[in-house]
Amino acid sequence: MTTISILTCVLGEPQALRATADSIKPYLSDRINWIIKFSDKSDKKFVESFSGEYISIQQKSDSSLYDAMNQCLAISQADYYLVLGAGDTILPDGMKAILEKLSAGSLTDVSYHPPILFSATGAISQPYPNSLKYFMSCPHPSSLYKVENSLAIGGFDSSYRIAADYDHMSRYAITFGEGVALNSSPLVGFMGGGISDNRALEGKLEVNLVRIRIWKAPDIRIYGDLLHETATTIADNIRHNFS
Template sequence: MKISIITASWNSENSIADTQRSLAMQDYPRDQIEWIVVDGASTDRTIERIKAGSFQPDKFVSEQDSGIYDALNKGVRMATGDVVGFLHADDFFASPEALNRISCAFEYAGTNAVYADLQYVRPLATGEFGVVRHWKSGDFCREKLQWGWMPPHPTLYLKREVYEQVQLACGEYFDTSFSCAADYDFMMRIFGTYGVEPAYLPMVLVKMRIGGVSNRSFRHIVAKSREDWCAIRRNSVGHIHTLIWKNVGKLNQFIPRR
């Protein structure tokens, strides 16, 4: 099973090496991995860092774009794998068996979608990463969508034909009119409107450095909530309680795990 991994980057010189290294460590056949890097015309040493790594992109583009969702749309259009997923420049796989486990989940579950758990982490002085937030997804149930449930988008892997089936009228996959909630809108569309039945892989698949666009400040959190509400209404997945529980449900993710 060929897996396309799309990495969106912009001025990511301090983190892209971890992303690249986690790909190089995968115990999955190299010829079955398609790494696509969509860079937004970085002005720092991001491109230099990528070129210095042992694991090189199969497809690479660096040009001005209209934001991360424009980059994701480009990456999906470039993908030729049986399965498509994302590993952004602030993210890295939690273990070398990540892609192998994804492939097995698709094979044995007979599904078009697989998702897993995610951890938000911060660098420590020791050179390791400390866990700030543990996002345990749990099993899928369509009714959960009305209570704000969603899987972590960086852990969601889809058969490529799913993208072809759920294109917007404009021909894109992610609605670029959103600045920080197009992934939520996309997932509500595939799980709600199109009825895709995903399989849950109970493991931490991806670790994400804290500081993403949607959670870096109170102002961004407010903007994210407004866009989430727009996505909820557009996809008819619930009402105001959906937005409330989408945020309240995150609180237990900050409880330290042993």
């Protein structure tokens, strides 16, 4: 029987986590469980308010988001996992496609990449696993990976502050294959507003480090892409701010 863990790492007491819980609870069963990793500084009453059947709550210290993610992976007993942030939600139509695969016993590939919905704008991002060498072409929230495979490559590299998810997805694809892009409705409503949005430039620099270190991108390609990105950003800034 194939099983899935949903992993959520929480800092503080974000009220947006209530929406995440409400979206997950209808699907919790002996095949789908939720692991919530709270910071050791989170309020105890807030933490306990999320207790329930098929929910595993962990509260201990960690050094970063990705250290916390590795703690979740280490305790998951499931075959697959997907990651949701506090405020992200499971979408019924997208979940229906996953449940159909679970019921049919056809959830067997190394990874699956459904589309994702950006809740703030309504935009939908389609996955392109064969473009991972160039950028994070599959959304990390909503992608399903095998727990044992992620552990076999050492989990998430916590030396990255922002792009450890891209690093992990890249190493996973090189080791096990790119996986399957699902032609389905979005699985996750992504809230956004996290560190990757607030420190976007730093995130882009880390992404390019991954391209160099993991994908062995030549320096000239990185220089070219950086030139294109910075020139476009500067040109747009001038266009919008100077008459």
